[in-house]
Amino acid sequence: MLSRTALSRAAQLAARRQGSAQLRGYAAAAGSSIPTSFAYETADVAGVKVATRDSRGPTTKLAVVAKAGTRYEPAPGLTVGLEEFAFKNTASRSALRIVREAELLGGQLAAYHTREALVIEASFLREDIPYFTELLAEVISQTKYTTFEFHEEVERVLHIKQARLASDVSALALDAAHAVAFHSGLGASLYPSPSTPLKGYVSENTIADYAGAVYNKSNIALIGDGATPQALHKWTEQFFKATPSSATSSLRLDSKASTYYGGEQRTSHTGGNALVLAFPGSSFDAFKPEIAVLTALLGGQPNVKWSPGFSVLSKATSTAPSVNASASNLTYSDAGLLAIQINGAAASVRKTAEEAVNALKNIAAGTISKEDLTKAVAKAKFDALDASQSGVATLLSAGSGIVQTGKPFQVVETVQSINGVTAEKLQTAAKALLDGKATVTAVGDLHVLPYAEELGLKSTSLRVPFLVYNLSNLEPQTQTPETAISFASTPVSILLQSSNATVHPNNHLKHIPQATVKMVFAWKAAGLTYNRYLTVAARVVRRSLKEDKRVAAERRGEMDLRFAKWENGKMGEPKNLADANAAAAVESANKGGA
Amino acid sequence: MSYPSLAPFVLKRPWLRNFLTPLAGWYANAAGYRQLGLRADDLIIEENEDVLKALQRLPAQDAYDRVYRLRRAIQCSVTHKLLPKDQWTKPEDDVPYLTPILEQIRAAEKEKESLDSLTIVKGH
Numbered sequence: 001m002l003s004r005t006a007l008s009r010a011a012q013l014a015a016r017r018q019g020s021a022q023l024r025g026y027a028a029a030a031g032s033s034i035p036t037s038f039a040y041e042t043a044d045v046a047g048v049k050v051a052t053r054d055s056r057g058p059t060t061k062l063a064v065v066a067k068a069g070t071r072y073e074p075a076p077g078l079t080v081g082l083e084e085f086a087f088k089n090t091a092s093r094s095a096l097r098i099v100r101e102a103e104l105l106g107g108q109l110a111a112y113h114t115r116e117a118l119v120i121e122a123s124f125l126r127e128d129i130p131y132f133t134e135l136l137a138e139v140i141s142q143t144k145y146t147t148f149e150f151h152e153e154v155e156r157v158l159h160i161k162q163a164r165l166a167s168d169v170s171a172l173a174l175d176a177a178h179a180v181a182f183h184s185g186l187g188a189s190l191y192p193s194p195s196t197p198l199k200g201y202v203s204e205n206t207i208a209d210y211a212g213a214v215y216n217k218s219n220i221a222l223i224g225d226g227a228t229p230q231a232l233h234k235w236t237e238q239f240f241k242a243t244p245s246s247a248t249s250s251l252r253l254d255s256k257a258s259t260y261y262g263g264e265q266r267t268s269h270t271g272g273n274a275l276v277l278a279f280p281g282s283s284f285d286a287f288k289p290e291i292a293v294l295t296a297l298l299g300g301q302p303n304v305k306w307s308p309g310f311s312v313l314s315k316a317t318s319t320a321p322s323v324n325a326s327a328s329n330l331t332y333s334d335a336g337l338l339a340i341q342i343n344g345a346a347a348s349v350r351k352t353a354e355e356a357v358n359a360l361k362n363i364a365a366g367t368i369s370k371e372d373l374t375k376a377v378a379k380a381k382f383d384a385l386d387a388s389q390s391g392v393a394t395l396l397s398a399g400s401g402i403v404q405t406g407k408p409f410q411v412v413e414t415v416q417s418i419n420g421v422t423a424e425k426l427q428t429a430a431k432a433l434l435d436g437k438a439t440v441t442a443v444g445d446l447h448v449l450p451y452a453e454e455l456g457l458k459s460t461s462l463r464v465p466f467l468v469y470n471l472s473n474l475e476p477q478t479q480t481p482e483t484a485i486s487f488a489s490t491p492v493s494i495l496l497q498s499s500n501a502t503v504h505p506n507n508h509l510k511h512i513p514q515a516t517v518k519m520v521f522a523w524k525a526a527g528l529t530y531n532r533y534l535t536v537a538a539r540v541v542r543r544s545l546k547e548d549k550r551v552a553a554e555r556r557g558e559m560d561l562r563f564a565k566w567e568n569g570k571m572g573e574p575k576n577l578a579d580a581n582a583a584a585a586v587e588s589a590n591k592g593g594a
Numbered sequence: 595m596s597y598p599s600l601a602p603f604v605l606k607r608p609w610l611r612n613f614l615t616p617l618a619g620w621y622a623n624a625a626g627y628r629q630l631g632l633r634a635d636d637l638i639i640e641e642n643e644d645v646l647k648a649l650q651r652l653p654a655q656d657a658y659d660r661v662y663r664l665r666r667a668i669q670c671s672v673t674h675k676l677l678p679k680d681q682w683t684k685p686e687d688d689v690p691y692l693t694p695i696l697e698q699i700r701a702a703e704k705e706k707e708s709l710d711s712l713t714i715v716k717g718h
C-alpha cells in the first residue's frame with residue numbers, strides 16, 4: 001500500500017523533473033545564436049538611425065553617438081570643445097535647468113569621446129524616456145554655444161583637464177604611439193596637451209561650426225539600452241524632427257582612411273616612465289584572430305588577485321619590481337594597434353621591454369608550448385565576449401558600428417574565428433610584426449629608457465632637417481645633413497638644429513662629424529678663440545654703421561696698448577697690441593683658408 | 595537695479611508712446627550725458643556683482659569703446675568743458691549695449707533662486 005504522502009511526493013518530484021527539462025540551458029550563451037533581448041535592433045526612424053535593445057531592466061541608457069571623435073576633427077581641440085558644450089545653455093532652457101531637471105528625475109548625464117566617436121549619454125528611469133529623448137535632441141540641435149560659456153566654463157575645464165593629462169606619462173606615451181603610428185587622423189591627440197597651440201582653432205564659433213558639420217541625421221546614431229523599440233521610435237520621430245538631415249556648416253570633417261606608418265618618439269618627463277611598443281593590430285572591419293590570441297598570450301593582467309599571473313608579460317615583470325606591463329589591442333573602425341604598455345621605474349621598464357621583445361621573438365621562432373596556446377585562445381575568447389557583455393556590442397561599440405558601417409559591431413562571429421588559430425598562424429603573425437616597422441614611444445627618463453634598435457625592433461629612420469643661418473645673407477635655408485657639413489666648416493656660419501625629432505645614433509646621420517651633432521659653434525670649429533671671434537664680429541658691426549656713427553665708434557675702439565715679452569730676465573721689444581692683433585688675424589685667416 | 599517702471603505700460607499703448615517719445619528724447623538730451631559723449635548704459639553703477647560680471651562678458655571692442663568714452667567724459671568734467679557739438683552722442687547711437695547682458699545675468703540668477711527653493715506640490 002502506498003501512503004498518500006509518498007504518492008504526492010513522487011508526483012512532486014516528477015513534476016519538478018519535468019519542469020527542469022523545460023528550463024533553458026546557459027551553456028549555449030557563447031554559441032552562435034544570441035538571445036534576442038541582447039541584440040540591438042536597428043531601424044531608421046525619420047532619417048535617424050536608431051538601435052534599441054530591451055533587457056527589461058528598470059533603467060534605460062540612451063545615447064547619441066556621433067562620428068565626431070578626434071580622428072575626424074579638422075582642427076585640434078574641436079571634439080573636446082564640443083564635448084564640453086554638451087548640456088550647456090540651449091535655445092529653450094538653461095544649463096542649470098537641464099541639470100536640475102535631470103536631478104529631479106534621478107537621471108545622469110554624461111558626455112565623453114573616443115578617437116572615433118563623441119557620445120552624449122543619459123541614464124534614467126525607464127518611464128522618463130520622453131523627457132530625455134527630447135533633451136538629447138535639444139542638446140545636439142539647439143545648443144547656443146555662447147561666448148561667455150566658452151570663456152567661463154569650457155575653457156577653464158579644458159585647461160584643468162590638460163594639466164591632468166600633462167602629468168600622466170602612460171597616457172602621453174599612448175597618445176604619442178598613435179601619433180607615430182597613424183600620423184594624422186587616428187594619430188590626432190585624444191586630448192590636446194598644454195603645449196598644443198589652440199588659439200585660432202578653438203573658439204565658440206569654430207565649435208559651433210563643428211557641431212553643424214557633425215550633428216546631423218546622417219552622422220549620428222541614437223542608441224537605447226533598456227528601452228522598447230516602440231517607445232523610442234515614437235519619441236524619436238517626435239523630437240528629432242528638427243535635427244538637420246545633412247551638414248549645416250561648410251566645415252569639412254577629416255575623414256581619410258588610416259595608414260600605419262610606425263616609428264619612434266622620445267619625450268623627456270619628470271613625472272614617471274612609460275614605454276609603449278606598438279604594432280599594427282586588428283580592426284573592426286578586418287578582424288585578425290591571431291592578433292587577439294597574441295594579445296592574450298602576452299597578457300599582463302593577472303587572472304587571480306594578488307598574483308602576477310603566468311602570461312608572458314607577467315613573467316617578464318616578475319623579475320623587475322614596481323613595473324606594470326600589459327598588452328592590449330586597440331580596435332578602431334579601419335585600423336588597430338597592438339600595444340604593449342609598460343610603466344614603472346626606468347630601469348625596470350627597460351628590462352621588461354627587453355624581455356617582452358625577446359618573448360615576441362620566441363613566439364616568432366615557434367617555441368610556444370601547446371598548453372600556452374590553448375590558454376591564450378581561451379583567454380582571447382573570454383576577453384572578446386567579456387568586453388562586449390555576453391556577446392553583444394556595448395552601447396559605444398554598437399553606436400560607433402552604426403555610424404561607421406551602418407550596423408552594430410557584433411563580436412560573436414569573431415569569436416568563432418579565434419578557435420581556428422593554430423601555432424603556425426600565431427608564429428607567422430608574430431614574425432610579420434617583428435619584420436614590419438614597430439612603433440616605439442618613450443616618455444620619462446630618456447637616459448635609461450631604451451631606443452627601438454636597442455630592443456631589436458625596426459624603427460623608421462628620421463630625416464632631420466637643419467636650419468642653416470649663413471651670416472652673409474641671413475636667410476634660413478633648409479639643408480639636408482650632407483650639405484650642412486660644408487656650411488659648418490666655413491668660419492662665419494651658425495648651425496642651428498631646428499627639429500626636436502630624435503637624432504638616432506645609428507641611422508644615416510652617423511657620417512656627420514660628431515662636432516656637428518653636438519652643436520659646436522662655427523667659430524670654434526674654425527679654430528678661432530672666443531676673443532678673436534668677438535673682435536671679428538665687432539669689426540663687422542662697426543663697418544656696417546653709417547658714416548658719422550662709424551667714426552665715433554671706431555674712435556671708441558682706438559687703443560694704445562703695448563706689450564713686451566720677457567725672456568731670461570730681459571724685456572723683449574715692446575709691440576703695439578692692435579698691430580699684433582691684426583697680424584695674428586691675418587695669419588689665422590690664411591691658415592683657415594689653407 | 596530693480597525699480598518700478600512705467601515703460602511696459604506706456605509701450606503697450608501706441609497713442610501714449612507717440613505722445614511721450616518726443617518728451618523722452620528731450621529729457622535724454624537735457625540730462626547732459628550725451629554732451630560728454632556718453633551713452634545711457636555708461637551711467638549704470640558698476641560697483642555691483644551683476645554689472646561686473648556683465649562688463650566681463652562685453653566683447654573686446656565694446657569694452658574698449660566704453661573705457662574710451664568714460665575717460666573722455668572725465669577729462670571733459672575735469673576741464674569744465676563740453677565736447678565739440680559734432681562729437682556729442684547721437685540719439686541713434688545711444689543704444690543699450692550692457693543692459694541686454696545684464697538682463698540675461700539677472701534672469702539666470704532669478705532662475706537659480708527659484709530652482710533652489712522648490713516647493714513640493716502634492717499631486718493628490
